[in-house]
Amino acid sequence: MSTRSFAIGLGSTPKRVLPGFGLSLGISLTFVSLMLLLPMTGLFGQLAGLSLAEYWTIITNDRVVASYVVTIGAAAVAAIVNAAFGLLLAWVLVRYEFPGKRLLDALMDLPFALPTAVAGITLATLYASNGWMGRLLEPLGLQVAYTWVGIALAMAFTSIPFVVRTVQPVLEDMPHEMDEAALTLGASDITGFRRVILPHLWPALVTGTGLAFVRSLGEFGAIIFIAGNMPYETEITALMIFVRLQEYDYAGASAIASVVLFASLALLLVINIWQGRFIKRLHGGHG
Amino acid sequence: MSIRLHAIGKHFGKTQALEPVDLDIAEGELVGLLGPSGSGKTTLLRIIAGLETADREPGGRILFGERDVTHLHVRDRRIGFVFQHYALFRHMTVFDNVAFGLTVMPRKQRPSSGEIRSRVHRLLEMVKLEHMAQRYPAQLSGGQQQRVSLARALALRPDVLLLDEPFGALDAKVRQELRRWLRHLHDELNFTSLFVTHDQEEALELSDRVVVMSDGRIEQIDTPDVLYRRPANRFVFEFLGDVNHLEGSVRNGVLTCGDARLAVDLADGPEELLLRPHEVELAEKPAAHAHMPVTVTAISPVGAEVRVELAADWLGEPWLATIRHADYERLALARGVRLYALPRHWHRFPAERDHQPSKTVATTS
Numbered sequence: 102m103s104t105r106s107f108a109i110g111l112g113s114t115p116k117r118v119l120p121g122f123g124l125s126l127g128i129s130l131t132f133v134s135l136m137l138l139l140p141m142t143g144l145f146g147q148l149a150g151l152s153l154a155e156y157w158t159i160i161t162n163d164r165v166v167a168s169y170v171v172t173i174g175a176a177a178v179a180a181i182v183n184a185a186f187g188l189l190l191a192w193v194l195v196r197y198e199f200p201g202k203r204l205l206d207a208l209m210d211l212p213f214a215l216p217t218a219v220a221g222i223t224l225a226t227l228y229a230s231n232g233w234m235g236r237l238l239e240p241l242g243l244q245v246a247y248t249w250v251g252i253a254l255a256m257a258f259t260s261i262p263f264v265v266r267t268v269q270p271v272l273e274d275m276p277h278e279m280d281e282a283a284l285t286l287g288a289s290d291i292t293g294f295r296r297v298i299l300p301h302l303w304p305a306l307v308t309g310t311g312l313a314f315v316r317s318l319g320e321f322g323a324i325i326f327i328a329g330n331m332p333y334e335t336e337i338t339a340l341m342i343f344v345r346l347q348e349y350d351y352a353g354a355s356a357i358a359s360v361v362l363f364a365s366l367a368l369l370l371v372i373n374i375w376q377g378r379f380i381k382r383l384h385g386g387h388g
Numbered sequence: 389m390s391i392r393l394h395a396i397g398k399h400f401g402k403t404q405a406l407e408p409v410d411l412d413i414a415e416g417e418l419v420g421l422l423g424p425s426g427s428g429k430t431t432l433l434r435i436i437a438g439l440e441t442a443d444r445e446p447g448g449r450i451l452f453g454e455r456d457v458t459h460l461h462v463r464d465r466r467i468g469f470v471f472q473h474y475a476l477f478r479h480m481t482v483f484d485n486v487a488f489g490l491t492v493m494p495r496k497q498r499p500s501s502g503e504i505r506s507r508v509h510r511l512l513e514m515v516k517l518e519h520m521a522q523r524y525p526a527q528l529s530g531g532q533q534q535r536v537s538l539a540r541a542l543a544l545r546p547d548v549l550l551l552d553e554p555f556g557a558l559d560a561k562v563r564q565e566l567r568r569w570l571r572h573l574h575d576e577l578n579f580t581s582l583f584v585t586h587d588q589e590e591a592l593e594l595s596d597r598v599v600v601m602s603d604g605r606i607e608q609i610d611t612p613d614v615l616y617r618r619p620a621n622r623f624v625f626e627f628l629g630d631v632n633h634l635e636g637s638v639r640n641g642v643l644t645c646g647d648a649r650l651a652v653d654l655a656d657g658p659e660e661l662l663l664r665p666h667e668v669e670l671a672e673k674p675a676a677h678a679h680m681p682v683t684v685t686a687i688s689p690v691g692a693e694v695r696v697e698l699a700a701d702w703l704g705e706p707w708l709a710t711i712r713h714a715d716y717e718r719l720a721l722a723r724g725v726r727l728y729a730l731p732r733h734w735h736r737f738p739a740e741r742d743h744q745p746s747k748t749v750a751t752t753s
Contacts, residue, residue, distance in 0.1 A: 278475035281439055282537075284462045285469040286489035287544060296492070300479045382524055383478050 144362070147355035159356040167333040168341045169360075175249050175337070176317035179256035184310040187264025188302070194265070195272040209265045212258055217322030224255055225326040247329030252337060255323040260313035267309030268302055275301055304376045311372040315365045389547040389580055390415045392451040396442045398431050398604075405431045406604045408445065413582060413597075415453075418574050420591035421584045423601035424627070429584045430552055432601070436582065437469050437550050438462030452547050468541030468579075472553040474533040476525040482536050483521040486511055489544040511539040514573070531562040538570075542577075551583035555590065567594055588628050592616065600624050622737035625662060632663040632707040634734070646702025650731065651677040661734040668709040669730040670696065670719060680729040682707065684721055689713070696721060698729060 148156065159165070194206055212220065228235045228246040238245060245251045275298070283293035299306075321339040329335045338361055345354035390413060397408035406428040413419050421429040434440040435450070439462055442448050450458045457465050476485050484491075486508045490499060499507065512518040515535040517528075525533055534554060541549060554570070555563040571594055574581055585591050591598045592612040600607045600615065600623075608620040619625035636645030637658050643650045652659070674680070685706060686697035694716040698707040707729065711719075719727065 276473065276475060278471045278473065279477065281462075282469070282471060282475040282477070282540075283488070283492075285437065285439070285467060286492065286540065287463045288488070288492040289463070292492050296488075297477055300477075383526060 144355050144358060147351050148359060150352050151356060156356050159353050160360050164332055164336070165338070165341050165357060168336045168338045171249055171252065171335060172318060172338045175253040176256055176314050178253040179260060179317050180310050180314035182257050183261050183264045183313045184306060187261055187309060188268055188306060191265050191268040191272055195269060209262055212262055217259060217320065220258055221255060221323040221326035224258065224323065228327060246327050247335060249335060251327040252324050252335060255327050256317035256320055259320050259323045260316045263312040263316060264306070264309035267305045267312065271302055271305040304379045308372055308376060311368060315368055318361055318365055389453040391436065391548055391580060391582065393436070394449045395445055395447045396435055396450060397445060397448070398435060398440065398442055404604055408448070409606050411599065411606070413580060415580055416578045417596045418571070418581050418594065420595035420598045421582065421601060422586070422588060422591040422598050424586060427601040428604035429601045433550055433552055433582060433584050437467050438465045466544070466547045468544065468546035468549040470534070470537050470541050470551040470554045472556045474537045476533055476537055478525050481522050481524055482512070482517065483508055485525065485536055486540045486543055488540065507543065511543055515539045530558050531566055534558065534566065546579070549579050549581040551581065553584050553586070570594065600627065625735060625737065630665050630708050632665065632668060633705065634661040634663065635704070648680040648700070648702045649678070650680065659736065661736050663731055663734050665695070665708040665710040667731060667733040668707060669732055670709060670711060670715065670727045671730050672719065672727060674728045675730050678730050682727055682729045684723055684725045684727065687721055687723065
């Protein structure tokens with residue numbers, strides 16, 4: 102009798118060895134609910150006031166659609182530029198020793214530390230036709246401020262840490278022997294990089310670039326001063342939301358915001374799924 | 389292809405990792421570089437591979453056969469290199485790993501994809517992994533991964549094969565197996581190989597000749613047999629196996645140490661003698677030339693021999709004796725039994741300043 106109840110007791114409630122599961126998960130869920138889910142629910146609450154037709158009209162408004170094109174285009178350019186230079190920066194920071202390396206490393210976080218509006222104003226003055234950079238570029242026919250190039254520049258500035266900080270640890274973990282092996286097998290430096298090193302960094306690089314892209318989609322403060330905000334040309338989606346809010350059109354603002362939100366979430370989801378598969382392969386099918 | 393080194397040394401900053409060394413390895417030889425960590429053996433191997441550059445000294449040269457490779461880049465030296473932790477490309481299948489060297493050849497020299505396929509399959513057959521061709525490295529055991537890495541290194545038919553502690557990361561049984569397998573493979577294909585190890589047993593079992601190194605110096609180069617019987621110096625002797633120490637002072641041809649006495653043919657003065665475990669016999673009575681009472685403190689029957697640990701007041705550190713199972717039964721050994729140790733041989737390596745030749749003596753009984 103006693104052995105039987107003992108067996109049942111064991112089978113029905115498997116005991117966890119690590120303590121604090123209930124408490125830590127409870128606090129985590131509460132935090133997620135308050136900080137992430139509640140604001141999103143508020144957003145959908147606003148949307149509830151709109152019919153489907155009204156929602157469609159708002160989000161397909163010509164001026165808004167033009168802003169999607171500007172935002173996505175500039176964010177894509179910024180993300181691609183960051184992918185290349187972020188990879189280079191991570192490479193330099195991990196693989197070489199040089200004086201000032203720590204400083205450069207710390208500098209990578211500057212865009213996170215700087216209020217985006219400050220960055221925006223600085224960039225705008227720098228690239229305006231009488232600014233330091235603007236004065237140099239203007240004679241060459243390169244207009245940066247008040248064009249989509251300026252928007253991409255501001256986006257690249259705020260999102261570079263995402264690429265560097267995701268690639269850096271993966272590169273640090275990669276054993277040197279891997280590229281030495283490629284060299285002993287006769288690979289040239291470029292082939293070794295392309296066929297051995299890059300595939301290793303690929304998941305981290307894609308994730309970092311994806312994060313940078315999504316961050317750029319939502320960026321407001323840094324862009325708004327340099328963009329010029331000309332309707333149909335240099336207006337970004339975040340600005341459209343801001344304009345709606347100033348007109349006390351909360352439903353309209355929420356509708357446009359929801360488009361950005363869904364686009365970002367979908368992209369992050371796709372990256373996550375793809376990366377999961379890739380990593381599974383590296384860890385032998387059971388990672 | 390033979391390997392010849394002349395005056396190859398290496399500094400890392402101000403520390404000298406490798407004193408300029410000369411080394412000749414004949415074609416088809418399998419040579420072990422043996423030494424404790426920090427002895428410069430891996431540095432030497434990596435310099436031969438071209439993964440490290442030697443100090444620029446006039447006359448420093450590395451030759452593969454007649455080919456001077458001193459200033460050649462690693463990718464042009466035609467070496468195969470096997471890393472301790474395999475260094476397989478984790479994002480590639482076993483097949484792609486082995487094929488890598490062939491697929492990165494310049495287009496003109498590259499074999500056709502059909503030929504690459506058949507060559508890789510032949511290599512995988514050789515390492516007995518043909519059924520694993522489509523697996524990823526993470527799905528293989530350590531021993532299998534090291535075999536893949538060997539197949540990958542041999543794919544380009546290198547002039548020399550260099551192995552950096554190839555079995556260091558594997559467990560004892562797999563290590564034994566791979567060792568024997570590598571020896572067979574070497575005899576079959578007859579390439580020149582050089583491997584690094586810190587395991588003396590591995591070096592002695594696998595090599596045609598062993599290079600013993602310490603502190604960036606080559607201490608001795610010899611066949612395993614000679615190395616074991618006629619070690620050039622104390623370091624080599626101590627590094628190649630377990631050693632028992634006997635310290636005492638000699639007077640009138642008798643070495644005394646506490647209440648132990650041993651007849652020796654040496655001049656008066658303090659002496660330190662070294663004995664291998666198999667050179668210590670155990671008996672129930674002292675002999676005329678040796679009176680050395682000991683107590684058995686531990687017994688472990690390992691393989692063909694019984695290892696017996698001995699302690700005594702006159703011993704600083706306990707001695708180790710290996711005896712045959714027959715003697716073990718005859719003496720009825722048990723922990724706490726009191727016996728007499730009878731040295732059959734002893735060795736002595738006087739401090740270098742004495743400039744006396746080292747000496748190995750069979751004690752007369």
